[in-house]
Amino acid sequence: RSNEAKCKSIYKIIKNGVPRNIFSICQSAFYDFNTLRSINAENVKFIQGFAFDNCLSLQKASFPNVKYFGNSCFHNCFNLQILNAPICAELGSSCFENCRSLTKFNCKPETLPNGVFNRCQFTFLNLNSVKSVERYAFCFCNVKQLIIENCEQIDDDAFYMTLNKVDVKCAC
Structure with a gap:
């Protein structure tokens, strides 16, 4: 199945927010998902590495209960402007590398x-x-x-x- 087809089916599921029964986002889950503009995942607690790598259209991400972002989680999200993860205490290396539009960052890393x-x-x-x-x-x-x-x-x-x-x- 092509990456474009995979992204379209994922978009149908998350367009109104990530389902409440999802507590973790796996490695590269949204890799190269270029139509994703925002994501709100209220119950997600852990996001593995490269989860949103190359999401070029992603502008806003809200994860009120995330505790951990993996390595290169938002790598090359050039248009990411707002990241809201108010209780996140752990960031992986290169987590926001090349997030050139990032202006609002609400996170509590140690x-x-x-x-x-x-x-x-x-x-x-x-x-x-x-x-x-x-x-x-x-x-x-x-x-x-x-x-x-x-x-x-x-x-x-x-x-x-x-x-x-x-x-x-x-x-x-």
């Missing part, structure tokens, strides 16, 4: 892993839940101000090749 915001274009981020920032977390990023007041550790090269001088407010 660690910003390797490459998490690689090539993102936002200029301001306030994440007081963060305790550590790993290498290349903001690689090639446009961030100008970062508030991570509870952060205890920032690894070398966390801001490697950032496009601006970054004003960081942290505990370390």
Whole structure:
């Protein structure tokens, strides 16, 4: 079955929100699903790696109960503007790589892993839940101000090749 046919049948199921009996989204589940513009998944708690990789039209994603986003979960979601996951404490590496339109980010990660915001274009981020920032977390990023007041550790090269001088407010 073609990827386009698969995407059309999935869209019919989720167009009014992900069904309440779905608690997890598997790896690459929505890979290359280019007609998906928004997703609301109230009962989903875990989203595995690459789940929304290359969803080029995705603009808004809401996951009120997600605790974990896997590696490269939203990789290449160029048009993702809003991510709402207010209790999510764990992000996989490169989770939002190339999310160039991301401007509203509601999440509570404890660690910003390797490459998490690689090539993102936002200029301001306030994440007081963060305790550590790993290498290349903001690689090639446009961030100008970062508030991570509870952060205890920032690894070398966390801001490697950032496009601006970054004003960081942290505990370390």
